Amino acid sequence: MLGAVALIPILLAIAVRLSTNTLAAGEGPPFLSRVTQNGLFVGFTSMVVAIPLFLPLTIGVVAGDTIAGEAGQGTLRYLLVAPAGRIRLLLVKYAGAAAFCLAATLILTVAGLLIGAALFPVGPVTLLSGDVISVPEALLRSLLVAAYVSLSLLGLSAIGLFISTLTDVPVGAMAATVVVSVVAQILDILPQLAWLHPWLFSHYWLGFADLLRQPLDWTSFGTNAVVQLCYIVIFGALAYSRFATKNIQS
Amino acid sequence: MTVTAPEFAIFSEGLTKRFGQQTAVNSIDLAVPSGSVFGFLGPNGSGKTTSIRMLLGLVQPTSGIVRVLGERMPDRLHTVLPRVGALVEGPAFYPYLSGMDNLRRYDSADRYATSRSRSARIDSALERVGLSNAAHKKVHAYSLGMKQRLGIANALLRPRELFVLDEPTNGLDPQGTREVRSLVGLLAAEGITVFVSSHLLSEVAQMCTHAAVMSAGNIVAQGTLAELRGVDTARVRVLTPDAESAIETLHRLGLVAERSHSEGTATWVLAPVRDQAVEPEIIAAALQTAGVRIRAFSVEEPSLEERFVALTGKGFDVVQ
Numbered sequence: 001m002l003g004a005v006a007l008i009p010i011l012l013a014i015a016v017r018l019s020t021n022t023l024a025a026g027e028g029p030p031f032l033s034r035v036t037q038n039g040l041f042v043g044f045t046s047m048v049v050a051i052p053l054f055l056p057l058t059i060g061v062v063a064g065d066t067i068a069g070e071a072g073q074g075t076l077r078y079l080l081v082a083p084a085g086r087i088r089l090l091l092v093k094y095a096g097a098a099a100f101c102l103a104a105t106l107i108l109t110v111a112g113l114l115i116g117a118a119l120f121p122v123g124p125v126t127l128l129s130g131d132v133i134s135v136p137e138a139l140l141r142s143l144l145v146a147a148y149v150s151l152s153l154l155g156l157s158a159i160g161l162f163i164s165t166l167t168d169v170p171v172g173a174m175a176a177t178v179v180v181s182v183v184a185q186i187l188d189i190l191p192q193l194a195w196l197h198p199w200l201f202s203h204y205w206l207g208f209a210d211l212l213r214q215p216l217d218w219t220s221f222g223t224n225a226v227v228q229l230c231y232i233v234i235f236g237a238l239a240y241s242r243f244a245t246k247n248i249q250s
Numbered sequence: 251m252t253v254t255a256p257e258f259a260i261f262s263e264g265l266t267k268r269f270g271q272q273t274a275v276n277s278i279d280l281a282v283p284s285g286s287v288f289g290f291l292g293p294n295g296s297g298k299t300t301s302i303r304m305l306l307g308l309v310q311p312t313s314g315i316v317r318v319l320g321e322r323m324p325d326r327l328h329t330v331l332p333r334v335g336a337l338v339e340g341p342a343f344y345p346y347l348s349g350m351d352n353l354r355r356y357d358s359a360d361r362y363a364t365s366r367s368r369s370a371r372i373d374s375a376l377e378r379v380g381l382s383n384a385a386h387k388k389v390h391a392y393s394l395g396m397k398q399r400l401g402i403a404n405a406l407l408r409p410r411e412l413f414v415l416d417e418p419t420n421g422l423d424p425q426g427t428r429e430v431r432s433l434v435g436l437l438a439a440e441g442i443t444v445f446v447s448s449h450l451l452s453e454v455a456q457m458c459t460h461a462a463v464m465s466a467g468n469i470v471a472q473g474t475l476a477e478l479r480g481v482d483t484a485r486v487r488v489l490t491p492d493a494e495s496a497i498e499t500l501h502r503l504g505l506v507a508e509r510s511h512s513e514g515t516a517t518w519v520l521a522p523v524r525d526q527a528v529e530p531e532i533i534a535a536a537l538q539t540a541g542v543r544i545r546a547f548s549v550e551e552p553s554l555e556e557r558f559v560a561l562t563g564k565g566f567d568v569v570q
Binding site for chain 2: 073074075077078079080081082083084085088089245247248249
C-alpha cells in the first residue's frame with residue numbers, strides 16, 4: 001500500500017511532463033499549473049489529490065484491521081492469553097496505525113520531491129501570498145505539510161480502531177471506516193449543515209494551504225490538532241469501553 | 251516469599267454464562283486438584299469451550315466465581331496468565347510469518363517474559379515438539395499436525411504451573427499423539443497441573459487422573475477416573491445359545507441379567523455385579539452346572555465410553 005501511495009506523485013508528474021496542454025489558471029487540482037514551473041509543487045498537488053479518497057482509504061484499511069484482523073485470524077485470543085493486556089493491545093495497535101499515517105504522508109512527500117526534482121526545474125518557490133521562499137525552506141514546509149496531513153488522519157484512525165473492536169471481520173471494519181470518511185466529506189459539502197462542519201474530523205483536511213503563506217499561519221494547524229485530539233479521546237474511550245469487557249469468541 | 255500452592259489449580263463456584271436467553275454454562279463447580287491431569291469431557295455444544303474461555307479471562311462470566319491458581323479470574327489475569335500455557339480451540343498463527351517468528355511474536359506480546367532468554371526458550375520449545383527443522387518455514391505451508399505442534403510449543407514457551415489444552419492431539423499422527431501423551435506425563439511428574447479437554451475417551455482414560463463430564467451446560471459427573479468409571483460395578487458378559495437358562499441361573503445367584511445383541515445363533519447376556527458380590531468362578535461354575543453352553547465368558551469393568559454416553563445421552567443432535 002505504501003508503494004501505491006508513492007505512485008501517486010510519480011504518475012502525476014509523469015502525466016504533466018508528457019502532456020503538451022497548458023492549463024488555464026484555476027483548472028485542475030490546486031497547484032497543478034505550477035508544477036511545470038517548479039518541481040517542488042508535485043508533492044503539494046499529490047497531497048491535495050490523495051487526501052479526499054486515497055489516503056483515508058489506506059488509513060481505513062490499516063485502522064480497520066487493527067483488532068478485527070487479529071480476531072479474524074484467530075490470533076487475538078492467543079495475544080490476550082499471552083497475556084498482552086487489552087489496554088496495552090489497543091494502544092500498541094493505535095500506535096501502529098498512527099505510524100502508518102506518518103509513513104504514508106512522508107512517502108508521498110518524499111516521492112513527490114524526488115520525481116519533481118527529476119522531471120521539472122527546481123528553484124525558489126512563489127507562495128500563495130506572493131512571497132518567494134528558498135528551496136531549503138520549501139523543503140521544510142513540505143515536511144510541515146506532511147506533518148499536518150498525518151495529524152489530520154489520526155482522528156480517522158481512532159474511529160477505525162473503534163469500529164475494529166466491533167467486529168471479527170476485518171474487511172467489514174475497513175469498509176465501514178472508509179464509508180465514515182466519505183460520509184463526513186459529503187456532509188462537509190452540504191450548506192444546510194454548515195453548523196456541523198467545524199465539528200467534522202475531515203473539515204480541516206485541506207487546510208494545509210495555510211502553511212504555504214508567508215508568514216506561516218498556524219491557526220489551521222492548531223484547530224485541526226484540537227479537533228483530531230477530541231476524536232482520538234472520544235473514539236479511544238469508546239474502543240476501550242467496548243473492548244475491555246468484550247467476550248472474545250474468535 | 252514462598253507461597254504454598256493452592257489445593258485446586260482451578261476452582262469455580264456457580265460459574266454461569268448466559269448469552270441472551272441461552273444458558274451456555276449453568277452454574278458449574280469445577281474442582282481441579284493441583285498436580286492432577288484433569289480430563290474435561292462433554293459432547294459438542296455442552297459448554298466446554300465457553301467454560302475454558304472463562305477460565306482464561308476471554309469471556310466474562312454472567313455470575314459465579316472462578317479461581318485459577320488460587321486467584322480470581324478475570325480480575326487477576328495479569329498475575330495468573332503468565333503461569334498458564336494454553337491451547338484453545340485449535341492453534342492460530344500469522345500465515346505469512348515462519349513458525350519461529352510466530353512464537354517470537356507471541357512471546358513479545360507477553361510483557362512478563364524476558365526478552366534476553368527469548369531465543370533460547372523458543373528453540374527449546376520447538377525442540378520439545380519436534381519442529382526444530384520446520385521452524386523457518388512460513389506457517390501457511392504447515393500441515394494441521396505441524397500447526398498443532400506449534401500451538402503446543404507456544405504453551406511451552408515459559409515454565410508454567412498450569413496447562414489448559416483443548417484437544418491437544420487433534421490432527422497428530424500416532425508418533426505425535428504418543429509424544430503429547432508422554433509430554434503430559436512428564437509435566438504431571440513435575441507437579442504441573444494439566445487440564446485437557448478432549449473427545450477421545452480412550453486417551454483421557456489413559457492420560458488422566460481425574461475428569462469432569464459436561465452436558466448441556468451442567469457438570470454431570472466429576473471426580474477421580476476410578477470414581478467416574480464406577481469401578482465398583484463390574485459386569486459379566488456371557489455368549490451363549492441358551493440365553494433363557496443363563497438369565498435364570500444368574501437370577502438365582504442374585505444378579506439381574508438381560509439379553510443384549512445376538513451373534514449368529516448365540517446371544518450375549520449381560521449382568522452387572524455390584525461390589526464383587528459374586529466371584530466370576532462361581533458364576534462360571536453355576537452356568538456350567540445348569541447346562542448352559544458357554545461360547546464366551548468375561549468379567550469386565552465398564553468403559554469410560556459407556557459411562558460417558560450414559561451421562562450425556564445417546565442423542566446425536568447438539569443440545570443447544
